[in-house]
Amino acid sequence: MQGMRWALAGGKGLRAFLVLESARLHGVxxxxxxxxxxxxEALHAYSLIHDDLPAMDDDDLRRGRPTVHVQWDEATAILAGDALQSLAFELLSAMDLPAAPRIALVGRLARxxxxxxxxxxxxxxxAAETAPVPLTLxxxxxxxxxxxxxxFGWAASAGAVMAGADPAxxxxxxxxLGLAFQIADDVLDVEGDAGLAGKRLGKDAAAGKATFVSLLGLDAAKxxxxxxxxxxxxxxxxxxxDAAALREAAAYVVARDR
Amino acid sequence: MQGMRWALAGGKGLRAFLVLESARLHGVxxxxxxxxxxxxEALHAYSLIHDDLPAMDDDDLRRGRPTVHVQWDEATAILAGDALQSLAFELLSAMDLPAAPRIALVGRLARxxxxxxxxxxxxxxxAAETAPVPLTLxxxxxxxxxxxxxxFGWAASAGAVMAGADPAxxxxxxxxLGLAFQIADDVLDVEGDAGLAGKRLGKDAAAGKATFVSLLGLDAAKxxxxxxxxxxxxxxxxxxxDAAALREAAAYVVARDR
Structure with missing residues (x-):
């Protein structure tokens, strides 16, 4: 369907990387x-398509290209997102694994x-966008x-769940990692290069939204x-x-330029 | 979350009925x-919320009440629909059944x-709304x-899948049943009482959309x-x-007034 492939392309693939490394660590x-x-990645792409809609964050640029509702229209964006969520569960249901770990991954992803x-x-x-006071930390x-x-939690623990090991x-x-990633996103929103980031920057500050940077200051946030x-x-x-690649990934999320 | 319960209430529950009867027939x-x-029902409610959005069918009345984007706003409607799709898969993942039939139901629902x-x-x-010529039959x-x-196919066959029986x-x-239901919907759109139906009627004719009634005529459609x-x-x-109730349901879908 229109928009599904478009939205899947060009991402960092960080969540996919976490799944693959987690699976490798557990011999899956x-x-x-x-x-x-x-x-x-299908589920993440769905969330980006819907988040970018005019009624939500209203973004026209994502991963260096027009967002789905700009490239096509809002109906296409709503439907492409909906179908990508279904696709995520379809892919999990058809994995080459026993039924028990498959249904465990489905339940964890749904939650x-x-x-x-x-x-x-x-x-x-x-809700924070129209709240009378900025959010607290x-x-x-x-x-x-x-x-x-x-x-992030689903992706990093997926290999343990597939292998029946402890995901804790x-x-x-x-x-x-998720919080570090988000703080780095807030830093990028202030210090980043929009060309490299592939999306508009400075939006949060312009909207007066509370972020880790606005609450902590740039140095303390870093x-x-x-x-x-x-x-x-x-x-x-x-x-x-064995976890060297996951350690490097943690360092990468705060060093990245997009 | 706002809008989720609202959208689940007041439906005919026809798909739920098909599941329950199909399960009873197979001793589930x-x-x-x-x-x-x-x-x-969660999945169906999600589809109605998104279908009713301004960028889609733009309906303000559903099941006799304002649609979710009218009662709250578009962002709430998009998110409530998204969460209801996730909820459908969460419910299936947690059913009190062995993993194999649970994952089979997940895969079938995702498809x-x-x-x-x-x-x-x-x-x-x-796409038909902006097509240069009306759709064919x-x-x-x-x-x-x-x-x-x-x-409809998923719902009616769910009991067979849960029991490991032939769903054919x-x-x-x-x-x-699904086609009869849709023809009856087109007849209702022309002949029905909006108060009983709980939604606006006559929209298809007003929009010049091809329907079973416009293509076949009212009598031939019935x-x-x-x-x-x-x-x-x-x-x-x-x-x-044993299937008496499902036979009656088939008669009901063309005799209903909503």
């Missing part, structure tokens, strides 16, 4: 891991994506834990992001040297 | 059947809902097979619907007297 076969990685996870974060974000952390953290260390890793990277890396201790 | 325990019935099923039907419907059947038929007879029943009801009932032959 490549085919199943690739399906799970594709599923989380991460839904009214107690990603959609809740997005709803808090939309705790409220922003709660918002971002839903909006970004829930899918990777969930701790993902929680710290310092907090660095602490969270260290925390994420520490959570990987049970995996030893 | 009540708890699992109720979860599957709730899942299909029925996605770019090859319901969303495809809705995309064809939106075959094109309308294809459109409605996606838009309505896919979820119930899929044939649902295909005929005749074709009656044939399809008989066809649906015939498909239930393998179930004998």
């Amino acid at each position: 076969a490549g085919d199943a891991a690739v399906d799970a990685a594709a599923a989380i 991460a994506a839904g009214a107690a996870g990603m959609v809740r974060g997005q709803a808090l974000d939309i 705790d409220e922003i952390i709660e918002l971002q834990t839903g909006k970004t953290g829930a899918l 260390p990777l969930e701790r890793y993902a929680a710290a 310092h907090r992001a660095a602490e969270l990277v260290a925390e994420a890396q520490l959570a990987l201790a049970p995996y030893g040297e | 325990a009540g708890d699992a059947a109720v979860d599957a019935a709730a899942a299909i 029925a809902a996605g770019a090859a099923g319901m969303v495809r039907g809705q995309a064809l419907d939106i 075959d094109e309308i059947i294809e459109l409605q097979t996606g838009k309505t038929g896919a979820l 007879p119930l899929e044939r029943y649902a295909a005929a 005749h074709r619907a009656a044939e399809l009801v008989a066809e649906a009932q015939l498909a239930l032959a393998p179930y004998g007297e």
